[in-house]
Amino acid sequence: MKKFFTALCAAALAAALFAPAALAYQGPSVSCEAYIVMDADTGQVIMEKNADEVLYPASITKIMTMALALEKAQGELDTQLTVSYDAVHQLEYGSSHIALQEGEVVRLEDVLYGTQMESANDGANVLAEYIGGTIQGGVDAMNAKAAELGLSGTHYMNPHGLHDDEHYTTARDMAIITRWALTMPGFEEIFCRTDPWTMEATNKQPQQRVFHCTDWMRISGDYYRTYAKGSKNGFHDQALTTFVNYAEQNGIRLISVELKCQQLEDKFRDACAILDYAYENFSRVEIPAPDEAFQVPVVGGGEALGNALVQPKSAAVLLNKNLSTDGITVDYQIPDQYVLGQPFAASVTYSLPENDYQPSELGSAQLSVSGIDEVLAASTYVPASSLQPEKNPVGIAVAAAAAVMALVLGVRLWRRAGSKKPAAAGPAQWEIITRKPLPAEPPPWEKEADRPAPRSQTKPPSRD
Template identity: 30%
Template sequence: MSEEFCKVKNRIQKIVLMVVFLLTLTPLPLSAQATISEEPDFPEIKSDYVYMVDLDNNQIMLDEGSEQTIYPASMTKMMTLLVAIENAPALESTMVLGPEVFAGLAEAHASVAGFKPGEEVSVKDLLYGLFLPSGADAAQALALEEAGSEAAFVELMNEKAAALGMSGTHFVNTSGLHDPDHYTTLRDLEKLMRYALENPTFREIFQTRRYTANPSLHPGGLVWESTLFAKLTTGPENEANATITANTSRIVNDSIIGGKTGYTNPAGLCLASIAEKNGTRYLLITAHAPVSNTPYHILDAAHIYDYFYEYYARQTVLTADQILLETKVPFVLFNNKLSLSAGSDIVLNLPKTLDLSTLLIETELDQDLQAPISEGQRLGTVKISRTDTETPTVLKELELVSPRSYKRSALLYGFYQFQQWVKNNTIFFALSVLGLILCLILLRDYRREQRRYQSARKKRRRRPHL
């Protein structure tokens, strides 16, 4: 029996080694700026904060401190104008300006439109008087008329800011007079401008160069020129852009179509503007240029616009049918192929001399890919970046969505779950398999010994007695 036991022991050792080897083959779980201002031809600018986007494809063209807290100065009046328009009665309705409209304005050295106490003025004239000459008197009048007090009107401004997602913004007055608790960011102002420019009345006033109001105590009317366009001229065709002409002291620029200036000593010179040329529209906000008789804020905008219109052009970097990701969806029994594409041509504003092969296109899934997947479900993102600069710059980020639904196979998913259980319970599974094999071997050997014993017994019975 000892010899037989040794044979059984050797067989068990071989089986254990085989089990360990097979366990190692168990399948694993299925898985799933550099800033443009660094470029050699970019103009020298004075503003500390600059933010520029392409209005048509939402591409960020330039970003210098767009999320830094700034004082908006009279750029505040963009929100004042928007809230006044949305809460105003008919534009042709009129009101009489009481002395409370003008209280404290002279002491604060606020800019005014030139209205007089006791004057009857239309809402439309007040809106233009608020924006073009940056009139704090018009701001006060609109606030009193529409909300009862400036404080109540400011509440409406802050409510609107919250509704637009301007999380870094807080207003305390309607005109932008300096207050430490009156602040915003360039990105927040972009949100405001994008929304407000969809309003036809806002857009018309924002782009107006000159306007004549007809309040009751000004028989000849009040003529206002935009604080922005007062410093601009399209100039002769042969005159260089973004220069101040000697005879008019105006900046030559043929692309800026609207904007709002701002100025206080803490805020510096500020400007929010839009430009359009050759079918391309830009939005640009600059802040904290040095306070000076030289309009650095407008010069900066003119230089930046001229630079982009001269050196940049729209180029197709992805076609609608270009495959960005091709894979198989786990746990799908049939037709499990998944192909993701942009869905439409992706056109970006890029340097005219840029080699498109230097662009980096990275596809990243949100999580391990597996069924079930519904049609239109977000699966990840694709990032398009420039790599020809010292610091890679993300130019565009797109969502990747599933073109159709994928149902999960219960059979494949059940097998996967079993694999997971085996992986997470390796020792228990190995011992269970080993124990089962040992039991089978012992049972086999027991039956074999039983047969030998019974066979020997029969032979002894058949042996004749002497």
């Protein structure tokens, strides 16, 4: 049986991808070394330049630090923290700070706003200690989260972003980190605040401290943009200027990352050019579900019980105005069979032909499987091994009970596997799947030589 299926959208039979009068690519002119633009809802990348080049992040490091603190807090932002000696003194001279003092008792929420709005390095140290018990414990948690997110181009040596040769990231990794951070409770509110934040007096500081937003795209002036909702910037001599933006317009939420901008003003100029171009040239379109559906044998106890159905799925993607959905390829990845009690993962990947307007990969969606209940209800299969030839009524009764229990156990295991029926009809929403699902494990009675070879997987980019 074939393991993978590829289909073309019907319109591709009659039309080419590009419009006859398609213009040469005129992307935004920028000075930054690397950038990326990602759909915050699906993870689809619509624009990029050197997105996998390993560079220094500077203070955009704090996005990971703040998000981990919020993940631990789960909305409990009134938590009281005591500032340690290390949090204050493990910083280089002239480092940005909010004048925290050893022994000062501060609210978690105040430290978060100080770290975000004033880029406080002492605040980042306090957050790291909150996350991991010590500053190093917090850094270890940051690296663990990067690994969990599948990021091979990111490594942390501190929670604030001050320079270290082994402290680095990529534009793509930063977009993935920011997308994850936006799912943490309270992160979007802190990340997007433009009004000043007041930190009240503490046991060590009798005066209030007021923090301010310094993002020109969200305040006023030539770079002001109504779509600009949140941001974090960074700078040091090796990283130069770095910038992460979160934007929303007409229901389209975008994350942009700019690394190694030459001058302070360049980060605003580049971010405006990139996001202006994105919102002017991209819109969300629906890729209708192809007509075909696939039958997959359901196997239990070594025998085929019937067929389940894997349904195609439509997709909503961001598409450059110079392209159309004609020519999009649809690649199905479907295991040969559904073995009761084992995981079953099927997916579809949508791709554009190579072009000059946007990356070819549009994304992937998990597919639902239906018909399992009907197969089980119609099955009267009893494992032969459970039936004994003896005429002993007690033995027969025990064997029959064992058979029933085996079938019940198989149903329970299947339900635990998480199979779901297709969603109700309507515009389907989907999200990027960052790893290829593995084929279902074949049952033990199949010979090793008959096992289909797994599809090759693309490794994430490594450090340059």
